[in-house]
Amino acid sequence: MKTPLLSSLAIAALVAVTGSLAFAVDTSKLPLPAPRKVDFVKEIYPIFVEKCISCHGPDKQKGKYRMDTKEHAMKPSKEGPFIIPGNSEKSPMVHIVAGLIEEGLMPPPSDKPGESVPLTKEQIGLLRAWIDQGAVWPDGEIKMTAKEITFAADIKPVFDKSCISCHGTAKAEGGFKADTREGVLKGGEVYGAAVKVDAAARSPLVIIVSGKDGDIAQPEKHKLSSKEAELVQKWIEQGAK
Numbered sequence: 551m552k553t554p555l556l557s558s559l560a561i562a563a564l565v566a567v568t569g570s571l572a573f574a575v576d577t578s579k580l581p582l583p584a585p586r587k588v589d590f591v592k593e594i595y596p597i598f599v600e601k602c603i604s605c606h607g608p609d610k611q612k613g614k615y616r617m618d619t620k621e622h623a624m625k626p627s628k629e630g631p632f633i634i635p636g637n638s639e640k641s642p643m644v645h646i647v648a649g650l651i652e653e654g655l656m657p658p659p660s661d662k663p664g665e666s667v668p669l670t671k672e673q674i675g676l677l678r679a680w681i682d683q684g685a686v687w688p689d690g691e692i693k694m695t696a697k698e699i700t701f702a703a704d705i706k707p708v709f710d711k712s713c714i715s716c717h718g719t720a721k722a723e724g725g726f727k728a729d730t731r732e733g734v735l736k737g738g739e740v741y742g743a744a745v746k747v748d749a750a751a752r753s754p755l756v757i758i759v760s761g762k763d764g765d766i767a768q769p770e771k772h773k774l775s776s777k778e779a780e781l782v783q784k785w786i787e788q789g790a791k
């Protein structure tokens with residue numbers, strides 16, 4: 551450590567040597583805990599699912615660490631626990647997700663763009679607040695209720711961006727209007743109803759926006775990103791509300 555370069559104040563901040571892990575971390579760089587009550591199931595577990603559990607869940611346990619249930623996540627490693635209830639500043643998990651440990655950032659950086667996105671300051675603040683508030687984690691398997699996808703909130707912004715120049719009020723190619731839920735459900739002149747609620751994946755709309763319809767006019771104008779196409783399919787699976 552290049553101590554001479556650090557001001558005495560910074561050294562004073564270098565106090566958090568985690569209970570048993572044998573390295574010092576500068577916790578002065580940590581985002582502050584969110585100043586409110588945090589709900590584990592609604593706010594923390596979804597972060598774990600999105601960012602961690604593919605490598606630390608029932609299928610894979612990279613670094614021998616599993617964190618999909620409380621029982622597994624709280625189990626101490628040889629060096630001690632990763633989560634210290636009541637003390638986020640000293641919890642190795644916080645140091646790890648904030649990148650305070652050299653080469654130890656989680657999720658691990660990837661060469662592929664967009665594949666590994668670190669936690670945001672807000673997410674780290676929430677994680678800290680949850681740990682400070684006692685790291686309350688219900689026993690057993692956590693069931694998350696899927697967020698409801700609606701046309702107004704989730705689908706319309708996508709169609710407004712990519713479709714309504716040809717399928718809106720001014721122009722409606724093939725008689726298809728993508729600017730309202732009713733228009734989308736009604737479908738167009740050739741394909742008819744583009745949405746099949748009982749067979750989402752086979753809906754013409756899903757096939758068209760996934761780029762799998764070989765006959766559609768101007769295919770490149772019809773292909774959405776795979777994330778957006780998946781969202782359209784999920785919307786239909788949930789009943790196209």
Ligand code: HEC
Pocket residue numbers: 598601602603604605606612613614615627632643646647656657658669
């Ligand atoms: C793409 C896979 C991947 C993802 C996603 C991932 N990890 Fe890891 N994790 C690893 C690997 C690989 C190791 C083992 C690293 C090593 O031993 O050097 C590891 C190790 C760990 C360890 C053990 C470290 C130790 O000192 O033993 C913890 C704790 C951890 N990860 C937490 C997380 C958290 C929290 C997230 C989500 C924010 C996460 N990981 C996301 C691959 C991943």
Ligand code: HEC
Pocket residue numbers: 709712713714715716717723724725726728737738739740741742744754755758759766767768771772773774
């Ligand atoms: C550049 C213009 C253009 C854009 C942008 C566009 N389309 Fe089209 N679309 C067309 C044309 C042209 C047709 C064929 C109309 C015909 O058969 O007469 C068509 C046909 C369709 C049909 C079949 C309608 C029928 O005849 O039953 C659907 C469904 C459709 N488009 C959905 C979309 C969706 C969803 C988007 C956005 C992801 C989109 N389109 C973007 C031009 C466009």
